[in-house]
Amino acid sequence: MKKDAEVAVVIVAAGRGERVGQSKEGPKQYRAIGGQPVMRHTIAAFASAPGVGRIVIAIHRDDERLFREAVGEYAERVTKVIGGATRQESTLFALRALAGDPPAAVLIHDCVRPFVDAGLIGRVGETALKGTGALPALPVSDTLKRAGSEGLISQTVPRDGLHAAQTPQGFPFQPILAAHEAANDSGRLDFTDDAAIAEWHGISVKIVEGSPDNIKLTWAKDLEMADARLSQANHFPDVRTGNGYDVHAFGPGDAVVLCGVQIDHTKALSGHSDADVGLHALTDALLATCGAGDIGTHFPPSDPQWKGCASRVFAEHAAATVRQHGGRIANADITLICEAPRVGPHREAMVAAMADMLGIGPERISVKATTNEKLGFVGREEGIAAIATATVVYPGSLPA
Template sequence: MRDVSEKQAADDKVAVVIVAAGRGARAGQANGPKQYQQIGGGAVIARTLGAFLTHPKIGPVVVAIHADDGALFRRTAGANADRVVAVTGGTSRQESVRLGLLALRSNAPGRVLIHDAARPFVDAELIDRTIAAIGERQGALPALPVADTLKRETAEGMIGETVSRAGLYAAQTPQGFPFWPILAAHEKAHHLGKADFTDDAAIAEWAHIPVKIVPGSPDNVKLTWARDIAMADQRLSSAPRFPDIRTGNGYDVHAFEPGDHVTLCGVAIPHDRKLSGHSDADVGLHALTDALLATCGAGDIGTHFPPSDPQWKGAASRIFVEHAAKLVRARGGRIANADITLICEAPRVGPHREAMTETLSAILRISLDRISIKATTNEKLGFVGREEGIAAIATASVVFPGDVPE
């Protein structure tokens, strides 16, 4: 879990504070705090984190957790634990939010969303609506009009009166605010000993920060009781789903220059020329590196290994593939297969295919039957046909954790 100072909070990105320090006693403690209980095969908090970490407008994410939950959070969040900042929360939701906001202060964002970990069904559209309504001095609150008839109880447990529901809304999260005004409001409330606010919009109201209501979502329920957890699990378990399988493509080409061998897919093949490049110019592994990086949106080979950097001169290209595979695994991905097509008139690839496959199996840590290496000529056409160089096309498939709803 990184410190916020290590991440640049760009002005066009929105930070998030997720409140996850509560004990959730009303949901029952038999299976631990509610944010760590299982719904649809995954933890509540893992689903909540995923909604924000996959959103293109979201930057730094801070999670306020209980002092006793560090190991539990890491275990439950998996690879996402290293993509967020975890801070120890307070004894109340209000105090946890304040501590989460303070963690962002050294690299302050322009806007921040504050969300309850126990609302795992927040969706991208709701996040977008909330972000769009945040102004320089204006917050945003997703809410739903109250539909039920409201009654006020007497001291004797009888109906005292019917309360008009006109203009009444049920508040949800994420609630969004300009960063500095909401932090100042929390700090002021803390120093004055005012600790009875039930949400951040209430603190904003007290601090005279206007808050705009935006349409909430009926699906964005807060899991409070054990029955809520059970119903959420049933909802996810019965929903049509498909696995999160991603496919990436890569392409590379290198020209020939004087030499005595070429390196293809990690195997040195005797030849009357070699491939020109800053590293060992292995077109097959370069294309595969790009394909793997593409499955997790991690840029391309030049992003991680710029040819202008002298340390990569003559480097073995397996280093690049190993780095890309490590990034994939760090995000929870499992490499399902790799397919490489080498396009050249010479040298012959067939006699070396088995050695190439074994090399890739060791690099990627997958079985031989999940690797395909093919070769084709260019029918004497173009630069490949004139034997001026070699090209390669690679495709990689990676399975990431967590099913995606249809």
């Protein structure tokens, strides 16, 4: 929307919502969905939308306490007015609150449509700034019937050109204020929405694309569905990635252990345990995903009980720690960096060994090898290095 022209918002929230049933939480605009009041979700949608200026909310005079609790962190972002006996009157009072410093355009929205999105807000605002009314709507897809006496169908109504109206409805400010004032002065209190008042007063209204998600919460079942939708949307899979790196120098010997597999070689790797660099790096990567320290935290090299220990003990312990935190190992990727021995002929055995240690399928494990192009300590065949990455999925959590 244009940056040099303010688009204000009126949110109508003075209704009693009798069709949704009574609740100690108050009218439906104050009921909790996804852990927050409907009103707060609605305010948040407009407060975060580009180009939106002032927000005025019309509330019932009995709802002052509920309003204060519902607006939360948006208290300084909104202006409250006391509404009237009808939606139409409440809208007029809110428009009058903007009249002292009139915006270029105004969007008028039902508070109980909390799923309005920035795209819809932008489409309506842009149209209103061009000098015409804007009505978001969707083509009617259901077959329409007119019922006569005793509920008997009297006519099938052609649905060609019919649309289901939504809010926010947008208008140039001064014309819609004048239309509401004229309707009030003439005693016309029977309009069902602001577009109808605009049409009556001679303001052109253009249909813009609505949104199927922009539902109005009318019945108790609507609130239940909205709560389920937001509760599910607010829980994200907590996917964490940990990295590990390890190095061991060569010493005297005739074999090395890499990723749980013993391989004949002209040297051995030196270390307090069996010096399996692959599993040591993997252990650190797994522990990192749940903030559980590193391999030295759990198996200090100063402790003699780990002298010569098979490193699968470390990897299995790390996997168990992940599971204790509710995690599920999704992937383990290890890169061995060495000039020799050759890893390729042993890759399948390594994958099988680690699948057994971690309790996951072999398709979730990758073992790769590369040389260091004769550079550095690896290139001089003084030792072997390993890099490991582990991906773990933890139970979903609410975003901070």
